[in-house]
Amino acid sequence: MTDVILSVEVAAPAGTTWLALTDWARQGEWMLGTRVEVVEGNGRSVGSKLAAFTGVAGIGFTDTMEITTWEPPLRCVVRHLGKFVQGTGVFQVIEQGADRSTFVWAEHLKLPFGVFGRLGWPVARPFFSAGVRQSLKRFARYAEAYS
Template identity: 40%
Template sequence: MVLFHLERVAPLPAEQAWLRLTDWPRHADVVPLTEVTVLTPPPTAVGTVFVARSGVGPLAVDDPMEVVVWQPPTLCRLAKRGRVVTGWAEFEVHPHGEGRSRVVWREDLSVNPLPGLFDRPLGWLARRMFGRAVDALLGPGPGPRHR
């Protein structure tokens, strides 16, 4: 199990940062070799289910997630319901000065069947990968593409 957290200050109002972080298909634009499929109809709410499929061909891994806490525009918590990837992720979005927001992302991640001795490198990789994804979601460029 790997528990990590990230904090970012975004040059976006909190509502816009929230919209970017909760545009589930847009995550595929910032995570290499990943597709995101939302399995439930919009709008997002508790019970929304989506799957992030990462990898290539037979080496791809599904990461099904369910929204278990939905308090826009402040708090979202996801339960990871996969056979390989388990745990949870949550993020908070708070106003942070004029036209900016502070994002706190927490994640508890397990990858089966990796033993505990892989926790340290998995934690390093997860922090780096999710940090880059959050930076890209909140950075310059187009806003949400799937609404």
């Protein structure tokens, strides 16, 4: 298992940040190369399932997730159900006053491809983290303008 934990400050109230974060259908507006859809349930309760396709020009992979914890407007935990992506993701919003919040994105992942994945992760991790950081910057702008 490996952990990736990154955060971004958002100039928006925690409730707005939460609503922007959990607007799954619009996640592609801020998450690089990703489209998300609710495939089971309402997307706002434990047991709901999401499918996130990440890729370019139709080449990529689908990460299927199940919501295992739903604590609005603070925390959502998903379990990655796919063969390629396994582990848990935690999306947390921390109130920083009336008009500010912090979004924390944590992934606790089982690396794919066995020994090759473990050996390749030190090379891939900086690129993965850079992509998440870029997505978080985009998210802050998106949440600040969310309506």
